[in-house]
Amino acid sequence: MNITAIVLAAGKGRRFKSKVPKPLAKIRFKPVLIYSLESLCRHPRIRKIIIVANAANFKKILSLIKRYHINKVACVVLGGKRRQDSVSCGLKRIIDDDCDFVLIHDSARPFTDSKIISRVIEKAKKSGCAIAGVPVKATIKKAVSSNSRIVDKTLDRRMLWEIQTPQVFRKDLILSAYKKFKNVPVTDDASLVEKLGRKVSIVLGSYNNIKITTPEDLALAQYISLRK
Ligand code: CTP
Ligand code: MG
DSSP states (O other): OOEEEEEEOOOOOGGGOOSSOGGGOEETTEEHHHHHHHHHHHOTTEEEEEEEEOTTTHHHHHHHHHHTTOTTEEEEEEOOSSHHHHHHHHHHTTTTSOOSEEEEEETTOTTOOHHHHHHHHHHHHHHSEEEEEEEOOSOOEEESSTTOOSEEEEOOGGGOEEEEEEEEEEHHHHHHHHHHHTTSOOSSSHHHHHHTTOOOEEEEOOTTOOOOOSHHHHHHHHHHHHHO
């Protein structure tokens, strides 16, 4: 089973509000991006890594992968405006690749470990498509509309999962999902595979597998890295 990973680092990090681009911000002296690259690079199932960068961090990322010996990196490509445009840029490099599965991961999640990666891969091998997630802890209420503050209903928490990356797909599934639906706005890749009518399996991620989005997430990341 041959798996290529696509690691996304082309976002603008607007909510992070820092001069240092989010993938390059440091958690205990090491850039955010390097954490998940090291986990993927060490994982025996991952054959190659494609990094999607932007014009502002491209060169720096090239030098970091050398410095940290991330030797499974096949190429660094430029991304696009939205997350899904960046994924499309990575997927272009997959078309002629001999991989069977594609793993997609946000560089903004540094604490993805080998256990999570293995769980997602093993499930995807059986079902074609698997994603990491954790049971929702909060009470979630749905409003009447996106600009309303009136409660329509309270959702049954036992059925709710907060979805993370990595997400792993059989190559033909993710390529056809992106070919058909790449312009439909989504916030994760599995959403497009769902639109194909395919079943998507959830496996347990981790509450430590946080996404760094706002500045306080970096403080939380420092804390998590101390306990790891
Ligand atoms: N991403 C990307 N290309 C984009 C947008 C996002 O590669 N055009 C990547 C980010 O680099 C990040 C992941 O997708 O690793 C998740 O996105 P998010 O956390 O939203 O990061 P940003 O888009 O950079 O942040 P913001 O939305 O606050 O601008
Ligand atoms: Mg974003």
